[in-house]
Amino acid sequence: MPVPPNERRPDHPLDSQFIDRWSPRAFSPAPVPRDVLNTLFEAARWAPSCFNEQPWLFLVATEKDDLVRFGDLLSTGNQVWATRAPVLAFLFARRVFSHTGRPNRTFMFDCGAAWMSLALQACKLGLFAHAMAGFKREELYGELGVSPDDYEAICAIAIGSYGDVALLPPDVAAREKPNDRRPISSFVVYGRMGQDAGTEAADSAS
Amino acid sequence: MPVPPNERRPDHPLDSQFIDRWSPRAFSPAPVPRDVLNTLFEAARWAPSCFNEQPWLFLVATEKDDLVRFGDLLSTGNQVWATRAPVLAFLFARRVFSHTGRPNRTFMFDCGAAWMSLALQACKLGLFAHAMAGFKREELYGELGVSPDDYEAICAIAIGSYGDVALLPPDVAAREKPNDRRPISSFVVYGRMGQDAGTEAADSAS
Numbered sequence: 370m371p372v373p374p375n376e377r378r379p380d381h382p383l384d385s386q387f388i389d390r391w392s393p394r395a396f397s398p399a400p401v402p403r404d405v406l407n408t409l410f411e412a413a414r415w416a417p418s419c420f421n422e423q424p425w426l427f428l429v430a431t432e433k434d435d436l437v438r439f440g441d442l443l444s445t446g447n448q449v450w451a452t453r454a455p456v457l458a459f460l461f462a463r464r465v466f467s468h469t470g471r472p473n474r475t476f477m478f479d480c481g482a483a484w485m486s487l488a489l490q491a492c493k494l495g496l497f498a499h500a501m502a503g504f505k506r507e508e509l510y511g512e513l514g515v516s517p518d519d520y521e522a523i524c525a526i527a528i529g530s531y532g533d534v535a536l537l538p539p540d541v542a543a544r545e546k547p548n549d550r551r552p553i554s555s556f557v558v559y560g561r562m563g564q565d566a567g568t569e570a571a572d573s574a575s
Numbered sequence: 576m577p578v579p580p581n582e583r584r585p586d587h588p589l590d591s592q593f594i595d596r597w598s599p600r601a602f603s604p605a606p607v608p609r610d611v612l613n614t615l616f617e618a619a620r621w622a623p624s625c626f627n628e629q630p631w632l633f634l635v636a637t638e639k640d641d642l643v644r645f646g647d648l649l650s651t652g653n654q655v656w657a658t659r660a661p662v663l664a665f666l667f668a669r670r671v672f673s674h675t676g677r678p679n680r681t682f683m684f685d686c687g688a689a690w691m692s693l694a695l696q697a698c699k700l701g702l703f704a705h706a707m708a709g710f711k712r713e714e715l716y717g718e719l720g721v722s723p724d725d726y727e728a729i730c731a732i733a734i735g736s737y738g739d740v741a742l743l744p745p746d747v748a749a750r751e752k753p754n755d756r757r758p759i760s761s762f763v764v765y766g767r768m769g770q771d772a773g774t775e776a777a778d779s780a781s
Binding site: 377379380381382383384387388390391392404407408410411412413414415416417419421423425426427428429430431432435438474475477478479480481482483484485486488489490493500502512513514515523524548550551552553555556557558559560561562563 | 614620638683692719729
């Protein structure tokens with residue numbers, strides 16, 4: 370299936386994987402073999418984390434029954450496209466350090482690094498991974514047997530190859546292309562805030 | 576300067592960047608040119624985020640005065656090695672959505688994706704980026720002119736090329752090598768928790 374043109378234009382040279390990766394909604398139902406999934410999770414595995422805690426936990430659906438259960442836990446807006454994906458996952462994070470039981474301030478941050486690794490590895494294999502913050506948080510823990518005392522549910526992830534955009538609802542299909550970003554000058558400040566008067570970031574802090 | 580041997584052995588094939596990236600403490604003081612830093616932040620720029628909010632803000636020190644100020648804000652344990660790096664940064668995240676002012680549940684997660692992109696891009700250029708959760712949180716906002724109402728300080732980051740491990744304190748030098756990880760079976764569960772009886776992850780949830 371043809372992938373929409375990627376019209377992203379970086380302002381500075383960078384490795385192409387960072388602009389090649391995006392979050393489509395047109396997924397093909399073609400299965401992703403288990404060995405390929407192993408490679409995606411292997412990439413997530415090597416992400417850095419505070420005290421090497423590795424706070425991530427992925428619950429994964431690849432079989433029909435599980436896909437239905439996982440799909441039912443997505444928000445309605447995500448169900449319209451994500452339930453066609455051959456793989457759905459929920460990413461949870463352990464809230465406390467294993468070795469001390471004390472709160473881990475960076476558990477969400479570290480899981481973001483693991484997620485990015487997975488998404489980039491998917492891209493290297495011609496696949497896409499699309500993370501979703503919209504899911505039924507109240508039902509999720511019980512349905513998936515995860516303790517909300519131990520874990521925080523972060524996002525759902527659809528994984529697969531590109532599919533047929535014509536199968537998306539028209540309003541979803543209309544926004545099916547890689548999105549843009551603010552320039553680095555909007556979020557990089559040299560020195561103190563306000564000192565670096567030339568940047569938009571300094572302005573946006575006021 | 577010679578980099579310690581990377582003895583990481585993946586369990587599943589993956590793109591080598593994920594095991595090549597690690598967090599050294601022996602940094603060279605050799606400056607990182609501004610155009611190289613632009614490339615690192617350009618990689619962070621293209622990370623995905625909820626509603627494309629791009630909640631990240633990097634305050635960066637490359638000049639002597641700023642490096643001293645930033646270094647003073649690190650924890651003592653990090654100061655012993657990180658203050659040799661030619662670039663120090665603090666990563667902050669905006670807590671609310673720009674377009675609604677409502678809390679953004681994934682701001683830390685999205686910043687983790689941006690951080691990972693930066694770290695991988697650094698690796699592609701023969702540089703290293705090492706994130707630190709240990710810093711003087713109480714002093715940080717005032718010293719750097721960032722509003723704690725708007726932003727959450729996530730981590731400090733040292734950036735540079737590899738340096739002389741002999742300049743590290745002996746106890747720090749002793750652990751100067753890429754660290755290992757738990758296997759994916761410890762954090763990947765197919766189906767519900769407990770259903771996938773063969774995995775360590777299911778066990779560790781009890």
